[in-house]
Amino acid sequence: MIISTKELFKHAYGKYALGAYNINNAEQIMGLFKGSMDSQAPFIIQTLMSARDYINKTMIERMIKAADEIFPEAVFAVHLDHGDEKTCYECIDSGFYTSVMVDASYLPFEENVAITKRVVKKAHEKGVAVEAELGQLGGGVEGENAVEESKAKLTDPKQAAEFIERTGVDSLACAIGTSHGAFKFSGEQGLHFEVIEEIARLCPGFPLVIHGASSVPQEEIKRINDAGGKIKGAKGCDVNEYLPAAKRGVAKINIYTDGILVWTRVHREFFRDKPEVFDFRPMGKEFMTEYAKFVADRNTLLGSAGQLEDLKKTL
């Protein structure tokens, strides 16, 4: 069942965080739904603009609709991740997305406010929720907005409070020391909890979002490299910080890179260990199983595992 992101946040706020998983293809969608059902967790399925271009936006929407039918007990929201203004309007008008993220965080504050305000107005007319971003993470997911690590800026809590008030946005992605991709920390690992705490103090009950939350498991990197990969210096977030962040007001945690690492590990090991096989289905099946396990594990760490039944009672 597709529900509003706001509904999900209402249930999660202060207790747990929703896993927001980026998907690009049918295997990821199947693994995500299976893992979420295995762990009895509500979740957010999200697509980047580049994911909509990769397979085709209609195909992505129809695949998610199909998964909704295949897993009738699933409860989830459909979200556009890092949209520009035009794509936000397209998704709002589609009648399918329950929330959009408008990312104007790379522009000056006043421009970010103006663009976000316009998107919020259109979205709210159609009952769609809006996430925006303030501050700058390193390593942009959408090539054109990439930010060097040294130029990344933590969110200023006072500015965040002003932004929320002026735009009417429903949730806010804050820069708290993470970055997108597999190379998050050249030095010490760790989230800036003081930034989250201060925003939550100024805006009580307002759902915050962490982008760039993949953990980049070192065991996964080792297995990929043992099977022919060449990934050096990769480092991610500490998964034990997910729940403390959730308790402080983070209601959505974005995870993309870790899922790609599962894909890469499964395929590299498969090609190494079974060089005689050239059918893609056995490795596709294995990926779906492994990704489902990964999602269930992450949902446990986020605290969303086991929340489905209680959430359903509130709907």
Ligand code: 13P
């Ligand atoms: P990761 O690259 O850490 O998975 O972050 C994904 C993300 O924030 C997508 O918006």
